[in-house]
Amino acid sequence: MTPPRCHTSLSDIRDAVAAARGQGRRIALVPTMGALHEGHLSLVRKAQDNADHVIVSIFVNPTQFAPTEDFASYPRDAEADIRALASLGVESVFLPVQEEMYPSGFATGVTIGGPATGLESDSRPHFFNGVALVVTKLLLACQPDIAVFGEKDYQQLCVIRQLVRDLNIPVTILAAPTVREADGLAMSSRNRYLDEDARRRAALLPEVLRDTLRALSDCTGADRQEEALLRKSIARLTDGGFRVEYLSLRDAETLAPPTDDSRHLRLLVAAWLEKTRLIDNMAFERRA
Numbered sequence: 001m002t003p004p005r006c007h008t009s010l011s012d013i014r015d016a017v018a019a020a021r022g023q024g025r026r027i028a029l030v031p032t033m034g035a036l037h038e039g040h041l042s043l044v045r046k047a048q049d050n051a052d053h054v055i056v057s058i059f060v061n062p063t064q065f066a067p068t069e070d071f072a073s074y075p076r077d078a079e080a081d082i083r084a085l086a087s088l089g090v091e092s093v094f095l096p097v098q099e100e101m102y103p104s105g106f107a108t109g110v111t112i113g114g115p116a117t118g119l120e121s122d123s124r125p126h127f128f129n130g131v132a133l134v135v136t137k138l139l140l141a142c143q144p145d146i147a148v149f150g151e152k153d154y155q156q157l158c159v160i161r162q163l164v165r166d167l168n169i170p171v172t173i174l175a176a177p178t179v180r181e182a183d184g185l186a187m188s189s190r191n192r193y194l195d196e197d198a199r200r201r202a203a204l205l206p207e208v209l210r211d212t213l214r215a216l217s218d219c220t221g222a223d224r225q226e227e228a229l230l231r232k233s234i235a236r237l238t239d240g241g242f243r244v245e246y247l248s249l250r251d252a253e254t255l256a257p258p259t260d261d262s263r264h265l266r267l268l269v270a271a272w273l274e275k276t277r278l279i280d281n282m283a284f285e286r287r288a
């Protein structure tokens with residue numbers, strides 16, 4: 001398998017994109033922060049199914065981390081990442097350097113509301129503006145026809161859709177389903193932070209989500225019944241050693257609290273297990 005071309009400068013990636021375009025190729029971008037796992041690779045396969053030239057970007061974006069968060073310790077393993085991408089036959093890897101992405105004197109931001117409001121933003125108010133900024137820069141650098149994002153970060157997916165719509169960025173956003181470990185835990189680069197015991201206990205998170213969905217589907221749709229169910233699920237997670245930040249049922253498109261008429265919903269959770277913050281979500285179709 002030919003190894004991917006690695007591009008570290010904006011001019012390099014622009015040249016690669018121009019060359020691919022010149023050959024009439026459809027270009028896909030898969031933005032990542034590296035430490036790649038099967039979840040990321042499923043996005044790459046989706047990109048390959050929908051384009052002729054796939055660019056995977058690897059960039060741990062400082063503007064989406066608060067000073068108290070894990071930017072410095074975030075897992076980085078570019079060599080292993082490139083090997084994994086080579087085995088899939090990816091054409092280009094974009095590894096921008098921080099000095100070119102955010103040179104000294106950098107003074108521009110992207111502010112986003114709508115689906116960015118609440119949930120993750122309640123405890124990470126800086127997060128989605130940082131994501132929106134870096135994704136805008138990556139899309140401008142690579143000008144792909146499509147970009148692929150994971151449902152694992154469901155609120156982020158909604159934010160990106162809002163961003164490209166509001167800024168008229170000419171790209172089609174594709175979503176890929178969450179890839180899980182055998183016990184149901186959503187794959188995540190941050191799962192490496194879990195020690196053996198915490199890793200075993202982490203499977204309670206998807207289990208509670210699944211059980212909550214099952215119980216919700218027996219509800220008549222009455223608000224209070226749903227709220228009581230969510231409270232019970234939070235208590236179960238708390239008993240299992242989690243500190244729950246939110247477990248919330250939202251409209252799947254706007255992420256606003258559902259109205260009586262909402263049918264397509266999403267159950268979203270963020271919870272700490274010891275020193276690791278885990279997020280997950282699942283779809284829920286409410287009966288009419």
Ligand code: AMP
Nearest residue numbers: 032033034039149150152153178179187
């Ligand atoms: P990250 O490297 O964590 O910023 O993630 C890069 C992309 O991979 C995002 O679009 C994530 O939603 C997606 N992703 C991460 N984990 C998974 C997973 N378990 N299944 C599917 N997509 C994922």
